[in-house]
Amino acid sequence: xxxxxxxxxxxxxxxxxxxxxxxxxxxxxxxxxxxxxxxxxxxxxxxxxxxxxxxxxxxxxxxxxxxxxxxxxxxxxxxxxxxxxxxxxxxxxxxxxxxxxxxxxxxxxxxxxxxxxxxxxxxxxxxxxxxxxxxxxxxxxxxxxxxxxxxxxxxxxxxxxxxxxxxxxxxxxxxxxxxxxxxxxxxxxxxxxxxxxxxxxxxxxxxxxxxxxxxxxxxxxxxxxxxxxxxxxxxxxxxxxxxxxxxxxxxxxxxxxxxxxxxxxxxxxxxxxxxxxxxxxxxxxxxxxxxxxxxxxxxxxxxxxxxxxxxxxxxxxxxxxxxxxxxxxxxxxxxxxxxxxxxxxxxxxxxxxxxxxxxxxxxxxxxxxxxxxxxxxxxxxxxxxxxxxxxxxxxxxxxxxxxxxxxxxxxxxxxxxxxx
Amino acid sequence: xxxxxxxxxxxxxxxxxxxxxxxxxxxxxxxxxxxxxxxxxxxxxxxxxxxxxxxxxxxxxxxxxxxxxxxxxxxxxxxxxxxxxxxxxxxxxxxxxxxxxxxxxxxxxxxxxxxxxxxxxxxxxxxxxxxxxxxxxxxxxxxxxxxxxxxxxxxxx
Numbered sequence: 233x234x235x236x237x238x239x240x241x242x243x244x245x246x247x248x249x250x251x252x253x254x255x256x257x258x259x260x261x262x263x264x265x266x267x268x269x270x271x272x273x274x275x276x277x278x279x280x281x282x283x284x285x286x287x288x289x290x291x292x293x294x295x296x297x298x299x300x301x302x303x304x305x306x307x308x309x310x311x312x313x314x315x316x317x318x319x320x321x322x323x324x325x326x327x328x329x330x331x332x333x334x335x336x337x338x339x340x341x342x343x344x345x346x347x348x349x350x351x352x353x354x355x356x357x358x359x360x361x362x363x364x365x366x367x368x369x370x371x372x373x374x375x376x377x378x379x380x381x382x383x384x385x386x387x388x389x390x391x392x393x394x395x396x397x398x399x400x401x402x403x404x405x406x407x408x409x410x411x412x413x414x415x416x417x418x419x420x421x422x423x424x425x426x427x428x429x430x431x432x433x434x435x436x437x438x439x440x441x442x443x444x445x446x447x448x449x450x451x452x453x454x455x456x457x458x459x460x461x462x463x464x465x466x467x468x469x470x471x472x473x474x475x476x477x478x479x480x481x482x483x484x485x486x487x488x489x490x491x492x493x494x495x496x497x498x499x500x501x502x503x504x505x506x507x508x509x510x511x512x513x514x515x516x517x518x519x520x521x522x523x524x525x526x527x528x529x530x531x532x533x534x535x536x537x538x539x540x541x542x543x544x545x546x547x548x549x550x551x552x553x554x555x556x557x558x559x560x561x562x563x564x565x566x567x568x569x570x571x572x573x574x575x576x577x578x579x580x581x582x583x584x585x586x587x588x589x590x591x592x593x594x595x596x597x598x599x600x601x602x603x604x605x606x607x608x609x610x611x612x613x614x615x616x617x618x619x620x621x622x623x624x625x626x627x628x629x630x631x632x633x634x635x636x637x638x639x640x641x642x643x644x645x646x647x648x649x650x651x652x
Numbered sequence: 653x654x655x656x657x658x659x660x661x662x663x664x665x666x667x668x669x670x671x672x673x674x675x676x677x678x679x680x681x682x683x684x685x686x687x688x689x690x691x692x693x694x695x696x697x698x699x700x701x702x703x704x705x706x707x708x709x710x711x712x713x714x715x716x717x718x719x720x721x722x723x724x725x726x727x728x729x730x731x732x733x734x735x736x737x738x739x740x741x742x743x744x745x746x747x748x749x750x751x752x753x754x755x756x757x758x759x760x761x762x763x764x765x766x767x768x769x770x771x772x773x774x775x776x777x778x779x780x781x782x783x784x785x786x787x788x789x790x791x792x793x794x795x796x797x798x799x800x801x802x803x804x805x806x807x808x809x
Contacts, residue, residue: 317737317776355721356733356777358790391671396680396719399775413672413679413705415718431673474739474780481781516738516776546780548739562738566775572718652742 234460235484236448236468237441241328247363249370252331258376260447264339265384272343273299276446278454280466285311285402285439286514286543288465288532291340291446294436297426299344301434306346309411309430309437310337313354313395313402316515317566318546321470322440324482326353326360329444330367334390336443338376339450341388344436349390352407355397364392399570403618404437406572417572418618441470461487465531469542475511475549476503488529495526495549506551510634514543516563517623519630520556540630555650556635557642560627561589567624578621581612585628597643605632656700661689665704675706679715683722692723728763728770730808733787736773739780748784749773751798755805768809 245251252258264272277292298306310333314322325333337349353361368390371377379387393411395401401410405419408430429435445467449457458466470484471494478500485494491511495501502508510520513530519540521528528538535542550559564586573579585608588601609625616622632639642648657665668681682701683693690697693716702709716722734752736745749760756764756771763770779785782794786801793804 314778315776318739318780319776320778320780323778354778355719356774356787358787359792393671394680394684396683397721398719410680411677412674413676413707413715415714431677472780474783475742480783512738548742548780550742554742559738562736562741566737569775 234468234486236457236460237325237332237444237470238328238484240332241324246328247330247367249331249367249374252329253374256451257331258335258374260450261335261338261376262382264342264450265382265386269299269343269345272339272450275454276343276449279445279449279457280454280464281442281445281449281457282465282467282532283439284441284445284469284544286316286541288542291438291442294426294438295340295344297424298346298434298436301427303427303434304345305348306344306433307430307435308337308341308344308346308349309404309407309435310349310351310440310443311402311404311407311437312351312357312360312440313407314357314440314544315354315399315402316517316544316546317563318472318474318512318515318548319544320472320474321482321544321546323357323360324470325440325444326357326364330364331371332444332447333440334364334367334371335376336446337390338371338381338388339446340436340438340443342384342386346436347387347389349388350393350411350430351390352393352395352401352411354402355395358394361392361394368392398572399566400572400618400620403620406618407437408435415572417574418620420617462529462531462533464533469530469545471530472544472546473499473549474546476506476551476554477501477549478503485530488531488534490527490529491521491547492526494530494547499549502549502551504551506553508549509552509554510550510556510559510631512546512548512550512627512630514541515546516566517541517619517626518543519626520550520559520634521630522634539633540626550652553651555593555648555652556631556638557589557593557648558650558652560631561586561593563627564589564624567620571620571624575615575617575621577612577615578617578624581608581621582624584608585624589628592639592642593648595642595647597639597646599643601643602632602636602639656696657686657704658689661685675704679705679707679712680719683712683716683719687722692726694724726763728767730768730789731770731772733772733774733777734760735775735777735779735783735785735787737776737780739776740784743783745784748796748798748801752801755801769805 282288401416406416410416686697
């Protein structure tokens, strides 16, 4: 089984530039700088590298759009605001192999003509800021960052920008607002950030894991990368596995690996010999799936076809004792907390959903509550400025789809009989 | 003249400003510096940040209340963020929350009378593979149990 991203993190001093360079580090940058920028974009296009943040948008296409815009300077923003509950994948790269990300950023900047890069780091990773700053200054000392990188005439600077604890800033236009020193509230698109982004200039926003793949693609070729995993969505994925499994943690596996393999082989199955009840495949906003979906592959298209989404590939596993009304309520509380408050359907709707879910769980459920939950969902869907409102519906719609009877039982017996 | 900040902080603010094309873009790092200097974003901090960024006090207040890492009220010397999002809840975060509240004699969002700890809940700390987790100041503690919580708290005076 081939891994790409996490090959170096177990080495001693894996964060240092000397260890990185002893293991092919910055070779890809030298190679990229000897190619015309458009050729670098083409190589990544051949690789069919799709964004690892959650949407799966082709990275090379964003780069191409930004490169075609004549405005200067251009910005590259690395989205390291890993906030989707259940997700701890980007942290592994930044903590164990920060130069892999930095090299990917420099190559990306060269490819579409950016001069400035920012890493928008989530506030909850305070120690990572120091690790990244250290790696940036090492790269500057070696001449991989700064002016006239490797005598190519290309200039590129990277700075770390620490967020301040708002989930919505993982959405790219809110991230830009936050970088500009404003409240992180989404912008209406279009215009798209590739044309009017940070400080009004062309801006590409790529996820950490997306950028970390870039040096490998340049070094080994787009065709090599395209041959790993499913053709429509090649490469590997770092899966964050949590919940009721014997071996939670993070696993880099080929895209398209089945849920069964991840949960039962890598994760060691369900704790305490219990049965699997449900799992959330891609972070808090992805609707849950059931044991009937264990053979589905973890790639964007297959999980969508199964009625959910791969998102950030944060797989949360729940055993037979888990109350699905409580799961929905717990996740809804998160969305209520994180709703930016700007648009009414999201601000009021999520709060209303939460109060009904909590009431049902506490034994105060009424006839008609289930229909009301569905009605509120329908009145949020498609009516919000940004995807947060839509994401908040995942937990309710998913649990209602597969566990409506459990909701009805709560209402019937006025309470909950499950342990969690 | 911005006199509320110490000389040292003013120097750091000037350095931070060089990282961005606009003054306002330095808002989050400057708010972090202000919180460090004043303990929380009080009236004095609001004015000092507004002056440094060339924006209104109202805008600074808007930022300080929007982002959860900033506090507009006093905090303890050590801030505990206990995660109770789903991955941590599945593995017992709720009973750990009760345990912490009992042990410290305060509720979520409160500060101990001696000012040693402020207890806050966190919405996912990004360490779900090692749940349940908490962050004390800048340090993560993972796979928590009641006894590891006891040990961790001893370290913070």
